Structures are given as structure tokens and as C-alpha cells.
Amino acid sequence: MMAQPLMSELQSSHLTVEQYSQLFTAIESGLPLVAQPYLALAEQIGASEEQVIETIKEWQQQGLIRRFGLVIHHRKLGYVANAMVVWDVANEDIERVAELLSQQKVVTLCYRRPRFLPHWPYNLFCMIHGKNRAQVLAQLDEICRVNKLQTIDKKVLFSYKAYKQRGGRYSNTQLNKSATSTAATTTRNK
Amino acid sequence: MMSYSSVNLDGLSQKLINAYQKGFPVCSRPFLQLAERFNCSEQEVIECLEQLQQQKILSRLGPVLDHKKAGASTLAALAVPAEQLDEIAEIVNKFEQVNHNYAREHDYNLWFVATAADAEGLKQCLTNIHQQTGFEPLVLPMEKAYHIDLGFEINFSDHHGEKL
Incomplete structure (x- = not known):
């Protein structure tokens, strides 16, 4: 288990502009499948788990995220x-x-x-x-x-025929190049 | 029957798919919350999702973004002679900005969605696609969303005889 965050970290969800865009890029590729996925994202961008959770909740409230969950093929x-x-x-x-x-x-x-x-x-x-x-x-x-x-x-x-199927990527900078390889499926049906 | 019916999912997979295409918890231990709901362990939930990902049923666990708020995006189509379709589709696929790309039954037979950080980037991408393929895209940006994709309920019962 990770140590609990300090109170001072809990009080502010504000990320720097750079962290904000890094989080956006990271989350576009999907959450890591680990027990504390938001903590894993936080460690990638040098922020606290609470900051990441608060920022994602803000994006949901603002309507930037319209749904959050399993994206199925x-x-x-x-x-x-x-x-x-x-x-x-x-x-x-x-x-x-x-x-x-x-x-x-x-x-x-x-x-x-x-x-x-x-x-x-x-x-x-x-x-x-x-x-x-x-x-x-x-x-x-x-x-x-x-x-x-x-x-x-x-x-x-x-x-x-599906030549390509994956989530849209809006970010300029690709934090996770490896994770963004196209899932090009050439599935014939019929 | 088609090969897809060979994908046989266990009860937990089915429940996760139908319960969490939206509203995935944003909290410290989200998988634990799912586990408590479905009476299993946190590790079982994580392993189940890993397996769905390996089977390429789960594309990802994460956000679907509002195209207008997240940046610039459009649907576009090319009318390509049938014998060139695969070749042109591969050129379009190479663009990082293109996420969905399908062959559809129409004179406009190649349909794709392109996204970029801003309108200028999107315009440039479409110009490049035009130049590299030799076909001018029909550009059809969304003007108004009446109903957005929030996922939909999967009917698992009609080809496995197994209901939720």
C-alpha cells in the first residue's frame, strides 16, 4: 500500500499546464490495469493521486469527457x-x-x-x-x-471492413508512443 | 456461424461490459469497488479486464471525449475505385490523426474520422490526405449532436444460451 498523501496535496487539484496536458495524453490511451490506476498516472506526471482524480472529475463536469469506462470492440x-x-x-x-x-x-x-x-x-x-x-x-x-x-x-x-478502430487522440505530444500504435484490424465480415 | 461466436465470455466479463461502458468509478481503488458489487476479488476484476484486452474485446478502459471540446474533429469520406480501396485505406491509416477508418457500401466507400488539436491541424491533415491519395475528401463535421454514443447493452444470451 502507498502512503497516504499529505493534507497540503489534498487541498489543491491544480496541475501545471504541462502536467495537465501530460495527463490528457496518458488517459487517452486508457487507464493502466493496476489496483490504483490513478496513482499510476499521477506517478507518470509527477502529481498526487488526488490531483489526478480531481482533474478527471473536473473534465467530466465540464463535459470534456462524455463517458468513462470500457470501450468495446x-x-x-x-x-x-x-x-x-x-x-x-x-x-x-x-x-x-x-x-x-x-x-x-x-x-x-x-x-x-x-x-x-x-x-x-x-x-x-x-x-x-x-x-x-x-x-x-x-x-x-x-x-x-x-x-x-x-x-x-x-x-x-x-x-x-474495419481498417482502423481506436480512440481519437487530440494531444500534440505523445507521451506513450508505444501505447498509441494503431489497432489496425482488417476484419472482413459478411 | 461466424468466427466471432467462438468468443465465450464468463459471467464477470459480461457483467463488467454491460455495467461499466460508462460511469467507471474515479476513486483510489476503482476495481475494488467493482469487485464488491460483483462479489469477487479486486484481482479477479483486473485479470478479467486484462483478458478482455488480450482478446481484443476491450479496446481500452478510459474516457470517450467530446470531440468539440477536446479539439477539432470530423467525419470524412473518399470515393475510391473498388480495386484501389485497400491501398488507399492503408495510406489513410498511416495518418496519426485518423482513428476510425471503415469501408462502407456507397460510392463514397471509405469513411474515416480525423481528429487534431485544433482546426488548422485538422485542415492540414485533410489536405495531406487529399494530396497523398489523389482523392478529395467529402468533409462532414458534426453540426449538432442529438444523441451521443454512451455505449450500449450487449446481448450475450442469443448465441451462448447464457444469460446474465
């Missing part, structure tokens, strides 16, 4: 049908349609993006993950039927 668990459904929704109707789609249990993500006419008329994107193509298409049909969205022009873009 769904394909490995049989979720090989990954459909990006793109919709060409009238601008005045987009909020309503987006809210309806967002409420669907199988929809994991729903974003508005710009059109690029004439090549790309679609302005609303949602994702559906399923175990096979037929299941996803059936779920989509059901969503359209129940919510009366059949008249909206849409396309279903299934993925058929």
Missing part, C-alpha cells in the same frame, strides 16, 4: 452489422426527426452534418449496431413505420 462480440443510416431531411423538420431517432433503443448516435450538393444530400446521420444485416434492416423498417418516416429519402451504409 463490438465486432468481437458478434455485433458485425454496423449501419450508418443517412437521411435527407427538410431543414425545418430535422429537429423533430432527430429527436425521434434519438429515442430509439437501437440508435447509438444521431448527428446533424452539412450537405454537399449535388454529391451528398444527407444531413442527418445515425448509427445502428446489430448482429446481422437482416436484423438491423428490420429494426430500421420498424422505426420508420412506427414514426412515419418512410417518405424521407435515406441510405443505409453498412461497413464491410
Whole structure:
């Protein structure tokens, strides 16, 4: 067991600018799988465990971190049908349609993006993950039927090969070069 | 059946996956907290996660960031002739800024997400991708998020006959 931190360390969660960016870089690659992962990160950047914990909590409160936990490769668990459904929704109707789609249990993500006419008329994107193509298409049909969205022009873009899948890295400096090697999977499904 | 169904997870793995895609504890001994919830030892939780990582089921344990707050990011797509797709995909993969890169069924058949510390870095990356691949990316930045990815419940029951 590690010694308890001093009170003076507990009183301040403020990291230096450098430590702040080092922590950000380190955490992007994931927590080390040790009993005290925040302490391990703290030792990497020369801070206390409390400072690291407080800083991560601040990032969560600020919304910089939108979820914190296990990031899963769904394909490995049989979720090989990954459909990006793109919709060409009238601008005045987009909020309503987006809210309806967002409420669907199988929809994991729903974003508005710009059109690029004439090549790309679609302005609303949602994702559906399923175990096979037929299941996803059936779920989509059901969503359209129940919510009366059949008249909206849409396309279903299934993925058929994953060339790269990992978390985004925003930091300029790479603290853990070794940990950032790309998990390039070339998994054919279908 | 596909090879994926050979991945057979024990009860603890299943519980961890469905309970902690979000809300992982930020405290001194987080794995101990999980262990107490699931009636096992801290070491068992850690070993279980290590195993999931070795099986490449667990990508990582950590944050999923808000793209807008964390920096600049966009979805982009290239329309590539089918016979060149693998080759072009490898060029795109070489960019450190690219994290997701998929082949999808459309004339725009290569879809990737690029992230950078700021808008200027992102623009430069997309310009470089254009130059190195010879294809101009369709750039589709997120304008509004109605629903964000918070993980989703995995149904383990329908191919192993084992329920949580």
C-alpha cells in the first residue's frame, strides 16, 4: 500500500499546464490495469493521486469527457452489422426527426452534418449496431413505420471492413508512443 | 456461424461490459469497488479486464471525449475505385490523426474520422490526405449532436444460451 498523501496535496487539484496536458495524453490511451490506476498516472506526471482524480472529475463536469469506462470492440462480440443510416431531411423538420431517432433503443448516435450538393444530400446521420444485416434492416423498417418516416429519402451504409478502430487522440505530444500504435484490424465480415 | 461466436465470455466479463461502458468509478481503488458489487476479488476484476484486452474485446478502459471540446474533429469520406480501396485505406491509416477508418457500401466507400488539436491541424491533415491519395475528401463535421454514443447493452444470451 502507498502512503497516504499529505493534507497540503489534498487541498489543491491544480496541475501545471504541462502536467495537465501530460495527463490528457496518458488517459487517452486508457487507464493502466493496476489496483490504483490513478496513482499510476499521477506517478507518470509527477502529481498526487488526488490531483489526478480531481482533474478527471473536473473534465467530466465540464463535459470534456462524455463517458468513462470500457470501450468495446463490438465486432468481437458478434455485433458485425454496423449501419450508418443517412437521411435527407427538410431543414425545418430535422429537429423533430432527430429527436425521434434519438429515442430509439437501437440508435447509438444521431448527428446533424452539412450537405454537399449535388454529391451528398444527407444531413442527418445515425448509427445502428446489430448482429446481422437482416436484423438491423428490420429494426430500421420498424422505426420508420412506427414514426412515419418512410417518405424521407435515406441510405443505409453498412461497413464491410474495419481498417482502423481506436480512440481519437487530440494531444500534440505523445507521451506513450508505444501505447498509441494503431489497432489496425482488417476484419472482413459478411 | 461466424468466427466471432467462438468468443465465450464468463459471467464477470459480461457483467463488467454491460455495467461499466460508462460511469467507471474515479476513486483510489476503482476495481475494488467493482469487485464488491460483483462479489469477487479486486484481482479477479483486473485479470478479467486484462483478458478482455488480450482478446481484443476491450479496446481500452478510459474516457470517450467530446470531440468539440477536446479539439477539432470530423467525419470524412473518399470515393475510391473498388480495386484501389485497400491501398488507399492503408495510406489513410498511416495518418496519426485518423482513428476510425471503415469501408462502407456507397460510392463514397471509405469513411474515416480525423481528429487534431485544433482546426488548422485538422485542415492540414485533410489536405495531406487529399494530396497523398489523389482523392478529395467529402468533409462532414458534426453540426449538432442529438444523441451521443454512451455505449450500449450487449446481448450475450442469443448465441451462448447464457444469460446474465
